[in-house]
Amino acid sequence: MAASDHGMTQSAASQSVQHLEDFLSVQLIDRTKRPFVLTAEGQKFYDGLSGVLRQFDSLVDEVRLGGISSGETVAGQVVAASIYSMGLSYIPILQEKFQKHYPSATFAYQLAHPHEVYRMVEQGSVDFGLVSYPDQNHPALQTTLWRHEPMILVASPRHRLSSLGRISPEALSQVGLVAFASNLRIRQEIDKELRNLGVTMRVVVELDNIDSVKHAAIVNSGVAFLPMLTAQNELAAGSLKLIPCDGLELTRPLGIIQRRDVTLSRAARSFVDLMMKNRIWDQERIKSTDSENSEDSPLEPYVDSKAANEAASTLAAG
Numbered sequence: 001m002a003a004s005d006h007g008m009t010q011s012a013a014s015q016s017v018q019h020l021e022d023f024l025s026v027q028l029i030d031r032t033k034r035p036f037v038l039t040a041e042g043q044k045f046y047d048g049l050s051g052v053l054r055q056f057d058s059l060v061d062e063v064r065l066g067g068i069s070s071g072e073t074v075a076g077q078v079v080a081a082s083i084y085s086m087g088l089s090y091i092p093i094l095q096e097k098f099q100k101h102y103p104s105a106t107f108a109y110q111l112a113h114p115h116e117v118y119r120m121v122e123q124g125s126v127d128f129g130l131v132s133y134p135d136q137n138h139p140a141l142q143t144t145l146w147r148h149e150p151m152i153l154v155a156s157p158r159h160r161l162s163s164l165g166r167i168s169p170e171a172l173s174q175v176g177l178v179a180f181a182s183n184l185r186i187r188q189e190i191d192k193e194l195r196n197l198g199v200t201m202r203v204v205v206e207l208d209n210i211d212s213v214k215h216a217a218i219v220n221s222g223v224a225f226l227p228m229l230t231a232q233n234e235l236a237a238g239s240l241k242l243i244p245c246d247g248l249e250l251t252r253p254l255g256i257i258q259r260r261d262v263t264l265s266r267a268a269r270s271f272v273d274l275m276m277k278n279r280i281w282d283q284e285r286i287k288s289t290d291s292e293n294s295e296d297s298p299l300e301p302y303v304d305s306k307a308a309n310e311a312a313s314t315l316a317a318g
Helices: 010-024 040-065 084-089 092-102 116-122 185-196 209-221 228-237 268-275 305-317
Strands: 077-085 105-112 129-131 143-156 177-180 203-208 221-229 248-258
Touching: 010 084, 040 116, 040 228, 077 092, 077 116, 077 268, 084 092, 084 105, 084 129, 084 209, 084 228, 092 105, 092 268, 105 116, 105 268, 116 129, 116 143, 116 248, 129 305, 143 228, 177 185, 177 209, 185 248, 203 209, 209 221, 209 228
Parallel strands: 077 105, 077 129, 177 203, 177 221
Antiparallel strands: 129 248, 143 221, 143 248
């Protein structure tokens, strides 16, 4: 399949790989497994070469289109890596809008855990990454803050807090919390906000991803803090209920990371520019009289349900 995709016969592809292994004096593919998998050396070579090729494509793009005004042709492929929550909630509609604006360009993305997103950006195997709580002091990466995503307090409809309406911070004291793992930045920021409110909640379980926290809150009739957009389907379905709390002002910063030493291609820059023009989302959307007819009007919230289910299965398995 890989050989035919590149216009080669299987025999020619195998010979090319063998020549490359002879040249490098290492084994790139583990042929004892079916299907074949890359060895550690093969993965390192692939990741590094992907970065080199992306830089080459970016250079070719700049040279070929250097004399063309920014309003004309934007072509080529953009490849991004994203944390699961951003990829499921934001990317599909951004991708649709990007393809509408730039039909000659393509956009692909991979969903990964935060440390994997950073690794792919550092190695150059993607153009840029989308993460929460971006590291603005990273020595090799440039960070662009995209938006501050509102976080909300939610509870199962069966929880006693769900019937109280707006609550005071004191009502949360010693309430059981479905929490994120203590080593995650999102948990640390939640703890900081609770300290600012003078509240101590009782942690009943710690989990390492948004889907697990959300599921546990539903199944175990619990209380949790979640990014607002990730809970919109459950709020609409009634499986979770919003709990307004006086003084609670919690947000999750979302950002774009890219290598400092690599210039983005025109297509990649165009996608980032599109994102920066669409920082306003959900309840924060700015309404104007002509927003419905504007090409640059803020985007509606979106969650890819099918992709969300697949990601949830992946997280549960790993």
